[in-house]
Amino acid sequence: MTKLALAADLGGTNIRMAVVDDRGEVIGDDVKLPVPAAVEPPELVVQIGEMAEKCHAKLRSRSIDWKPEVVAFTAPAPVAKDFDGVLTKLPNLPTLVGMDLKGEIEKLFGLPVFIENDATAAAIGENWIGAGRGVRNMICATLGTGIGGGIMVNGEPIRGKDGIGGEIGHICVEPNGHPCGCGSRGCVEQYASGTAIVRLASERGMNVETAKDVYQACQAGDPGAREVFLEMGRYLGMMLAGLINTLNPEMLVICGGVTEGWDAFADAIANEIRFRAYAVGAERARLVKGELGDRAGMIGAARSAFLRLN
Amino acid sequence: MTKLALAADLGGTNIRMAVVDDRGEVIGDDVKLPVPAAVEPPELVVQIGEMAEKCHAKLRSRSIDWKPEVVAFTAPAPVAKDFDGVLTKLPNLPTLVGMDLKGEIEKLFGLPVFIENDATAAAIGENWIGAGRGVRNMICATLGTGIGGGIMVNGEPIRGKDGIGGEIGHICVEPNGHPCGCGSRGCVEQYASGTAIVRLASERGMNVETAKDVYQACQAGDPGAREVFLEMGRYLGMMLAGLINTLNPEMLVICGGVTEGWDAFADAIANEIRFRAYAVGAERARLVKGELGDRAGMIGAARSAFLRLN
Numbered sequence: 138m139t140k141l142a143l144a145a146d147l148g149g150t151n152i153r154m155a156v157v158d159d160r161g162e163v164i165g166d167d168v169k170l171p172v173p174a175a176v177e178p179p180e181l182v183v184q185i186g187e188m189a190e191k192c193h194a195k196l197r198s199r200s201i202d203w204k205p206e207v208v209a210f211t212a213p214a215p216v217a218k219d220f221d222g223v224l225t226k227l228p229n230l231p232t233l234v235g236m237d238l239k240g241e242i243e244k245l246f247g248l249p250v251f252i253e254n255d256a257t258a259a260a261i262g263e264n265w266i267g268a269g270r271g272v273r274n275m276i277c278a279t280l281g282t283g284i285g286g287g288i289m290v291n292g293e294p295i296r297g298k299d300g301i302g303g304e305i306g307h308i309c310v311e312p313n314g315h316p317c318g319c320g321s322r323g324c325v326e327q328y329a330s331g332t333a334i335v336r337l338a339s340e341r342g343m344n345v346e347t348a349k350d351v352y353q354a355c356q357a358g359d360p361g362a363r364e365v366f367l368e369m370g371r372y373l374g375m376m377l378a379g380l381i382n383t384l385n386p387e388m389l390v391i392c393g394g395v396t397e398g399w400d401a402f403a404d405a406i407a408n409e410i411r412f413r414a415y416a417v418g419a420e421r422a423r424l425v426k427g428e429l430g431d432r433a434g435m436i437g438a439a440r441s442a443f444l445r446l447n
Numbered sequence: 448m449t450k451l452a453l454a455a456d457l458g459g460t461n462i463r464m465a466v467v468d469d470r471g472e473v474i475g476d477d478v479k480l481p482v483p484a485a486v487e488p489p490e491l492v493v494q495i496g497e498m499a500e501k502c503h504a505k506l507r508s509r510s511i512d513w514k515p516e517v518v519a520f521t522a523p524a525p526v527a528k529d530f531d532g533v534l535t536k537l538p539n540l541p542t543l544v545g546m547d548l549k550g551e552i553e554k555l556f557g558l559p560v561f562i563e564n565d566a567t568a569a570a571i572g573e574n575w576i577g578a579g580r581g582v583r584n585m586i587c588a589t590l591g592t593g594i595g596g597g598i599m600v601n602g603e604p605i606r607g608k609d610g611i612g613g614e615i616g617h618i619c620v621e622p623n624g625h626p627c628g629c630g631s632r633g634c635v636e637q638y639a640s641g642t643a644i645v646r647l648a649s650e651r652g653m654n655v656e657t658a659k660d661v662y663q664a665c666q667a668g669d670p671g672a673r674e675v676f677l678e679m680g681r682y683l684g685m686m687l688a689g690l691i692n693t694l695n696p697e698m699l700v701i702c703g704g705v706t707e708g709w710d711a712f713a714d715a716i717a718n719e720i721r722f723r724a725y726a727v728g729a730e731r732a733r734l735v736k737g738e739l740g741d742r743a744g745m746i747g748a749a750r751s752a753f754l755r756l757n
Contacts, residue, residue, distance in 0.1 A: 290600050299725075302693065302695040321688070383596075383693070384598075
C-alpha cells in the first residue's frame with residue numbers, strides 16, 4: 138500500500154510543504170509561504186499547522202483520503218547523524234536557535250517526525266527519483282544564496298557526527314580570497330553562489346541585483362557577464378575536481394536557482410575538472426543538472442523519513 | 448585460531464614483507480629490499496618468492512610453523528573496488544604496467560591474493576591497530592615523496608569505482624600554483640610533500656637535499672626552514688579543513704617519513720584548520736601522527752585481506 142509523508146522544506150526565506158508518497162510523487166500541489174522575518178518558534182508552529190491544513194484541503198477537494206504516516210522536514214542547519222531535533226546553528230533563521238523542531242512538530246501532528254539538513258535532503262531527493270536515480274556515489278551541489286552540498290557514498294548520505302558533512306560550499310578555492318561568512322576566506326561559496334555571481338559582476342562594473350540579471354546580460358552578449366560565469370564555473374570545477382580525486386563519484390548533480398544559467402557555466406566546470414582531476418575520475422563523474430528543482434529538498438526529506446520509519 | 452597473512456607493501460622504491468597475524472601483529476621481523484630499477488614482472492615475482500622464503504626462514508629459526516592463509520599486497524597504483532589484479536597506472540613503477548600482479552602471486556604461492564592501494568592500506572592499518580583504533584570516520588594523509596591518502600567512512604575505505612578514492616594529494620590549494628605531475632597546478636602535494644619541502648627550502652636559497660635536512664636546519668634555528676614548515680602546514684591544513692567540512696571526520700592521521708618533523712608543522716596545520724573549518728568539525732577532528740610507521744601499509748593490506756577472506 139502507498140505510504141504518505143507530510144513533507145516540508147524549511148529554508149531561510151520560504152517554507153514549502155506537500156504530501157509526498159513513497160515513490161516520490163507529490164500528491165496535489167505544494168504550498169509555499171514566506172517564513173516571517175525573525176519568526177519565533179510558536180508562530181512557526183502555527184504556520185506549519187495552517188500549511189498542513191491547506192495541503193489537506195487540496196487533497197480533500199480531489200477526494201484523496203489524507204493519512205500521512207510520517208512528517209518529514211528539512212532545516213537550514215547542521216543535522217547530525219544522531220540529531221535530537223533541537224536546532225542549534227541557523228545562520229539564516231537565528232530566532233529559531235534552541236527550538237525543539239522535532240518535538241514541537243510531533244506534538245502538533247501526533248506523528249513521527251524526521252529532520253534532514255536541506256542540502257543533504259536535496260541530494261537524497263535527486264538520488265532517489267531525480268538526476269541521480271540508480272547512482273550510489275554522487276555529489277550534489279546546490280547553488281543559491283550560498284552553496285550547499287550533499288554527498289552520497291555507497292547509497293548513503295554523509296551527515297557527519299556534527300551534521301557538517303557535505304558542507305562543500307566552504308571548501309577553499311582561493312587561499313587569500315574573499316572573506317566568507319563562515320570565518321574563512323576564499324570559500325567556493327564566495328565565487329560560485331548566486332550572491333557571488335552578483336558580486337563578481339559588480340566588481341566588473343555591472344549594475345545587477347540578481348544572478349538572473351547577470352545571466353540575461355550574458356545571453357544578450359555582454360562580455361563581462363560571460364567572464365563572470367566562466368570564472369564561477371572554473372572555481373566550481375576546481376572544488377569538484379578535488380572531490381573527484383577524493384571520492385571518485387559517478388555523478389555530479391548541480392541544483393538550485395543558479396542552474397537557470399547552466400549553459401553559461403557548465404562547460405567551464407567541465408573544462409576545469411578535465412584540467413585538475415585524474416582522467417579516469419573526470420570521465421567517470423557525469424556532470425548534470427538537478428531534475429527536481431525546488432522540490433528536491435522536500436522530496437528527499439520524505440525519502441529519508443520513509444527509510445527511517447521502516 | 449590465529450590466522451596468518453603474508454603481507455607486502457610494494458612501493459616505488461622498496462618492497463617490504465612480513466607475516467602478519469589477524470590481530471595485526473608482525474610475526475618475526477619484516478624483510479625490506481629495494482625494487483630494482485626498471486624491474487620487469489618476472490624479475491619481481493622471483494624477488495617476491497625469495498623475500499617470502501626469507502620470512503619463512505626467520506619464522507623457522509624461531510620454530511614458528513608458517514602457514515599463511517592469504518597473501519596481501521599493496522600497490523602504488525589505483526586499486527578500484529572491483530580491481531581485477533592487473534596493474535594499470537603506476538607513475539613510479541612504469542615497467543610493471545600491464546602486469547597481472549594478483550594472478551602472478553596466486554600462481555607463486557597457491558593462495559588467495561588481495562591487493563590494496565598503498566595509501567588506502569596505510570589508512571586501513573592505522574584504523575585497525577594504529578592511531579585510529581575504534582574510529583569509524585577518519586582521513587589519513589601519508590606525506591612522502593608525494594602525498595597519498597586514505598579515507599574511512601563508517602568504517603569502510605573509500606576506494607572508488609576507478610580506484611582514485613582518497614587521492615587527496617591532488618586537491619588544489621593554489622589555483623595558479625606549482626605544476627603537478629598529475630597535469631594540474633597547485634595540488635597540495637606540491638606544497639606539503641617531502642619533495643615540496645625541499646623545493647620550498649631551495650626557493651628560499653637553502654642548500655638541502657631532503658626534508659630531513661630542512662627539519663634539522665629548523666631545529667638549529669634557521670628562520671627560512673621554520674617558514675617552510677609553517678607554509679607547508681598551512682597548505683596541508685587548508686586541504687584538511689575542506690575535508691572536515693565535506694566529511695566531518697573524527698580523526699586526521701598524518702603518516703609518512705615527513706612526520707619526523709611533526710613538531711615543526713603540526714601547529715600550523717591545526718591553526719589553519721581552526722581558521723577555515725566549521726568550529727564543531729575542527730574540534731571533532733583530532734589531529735594525530737600515525738603510529739605504525741613504515742609498517743602501516745603492510746599491516747593494512749593484511750587487514751583488508753583477512754576481511755575479504757571471510
